[in-house]
Amino acid sequence: MQKPERAMFITAHPDDAEYLVGGLVSQWSRAGVDVAYVLTTNGNKGTEDPEVSSDELAEIRACEQRRAAARLGVRDVRFLGYEDGVLEPSIDLRRDLTREIRGWRPDIVLTFDPETRFMTESYPNHPDHRATGDAAVDAVFPAARDRLTFPELIEEGFEPHKVSELWLFATHKPSHWVDVEPVWEQKLAALREHRSQIDPAGVENDLREWSGIWAEGSEFELAEAFRRITLD
């Protein structure tokens, strides 16, 4: 399956999706895929500005995320509102993600590869990324599928749903790549909406560097990389 009817991208922070998967999001939305974002945290720690409170920052970043998603054609953006920086792959988080998956009923769920402890040799993976990937994979399998897991969700009206594929990003075991050069401008424009996070002068180089890293092993120069898990 290269193009699903419905897809759900589960990330940790406002801007994760635009950095890691914005090219694919743009391609799929334009091809008519119903795309939803789910963000586990509210991103309320991402500042060095002593004048900005956590609550203000969460509000700013939610607006930025909605604008970035709108540029890429995302139909729905959902915030679970967990605290940034201290996320754990708890049963509460797994239940909340199971509810989202059962509600949107995606063919493909895309999230962080929870096995990535270090992004590169100089960049530890953020703990919220690992926790999000862990909880999302566990929500897809088996919680979203199994009627007797989280029976309270059935009472809320969320029937079981079987996801066909998991695509894991920020991965060191890629098996599928998306060329981002044809959608470079859209991806960059969406990333630029995260004004509280990016350096406008340096963001394109930053994106180019990461896109080169993810392209390793592929035929492309600049890519997004995915580890595809096909669920029976």
Ligand SMILES: [Zn+2]
């Ligand atoms: Zn992040």
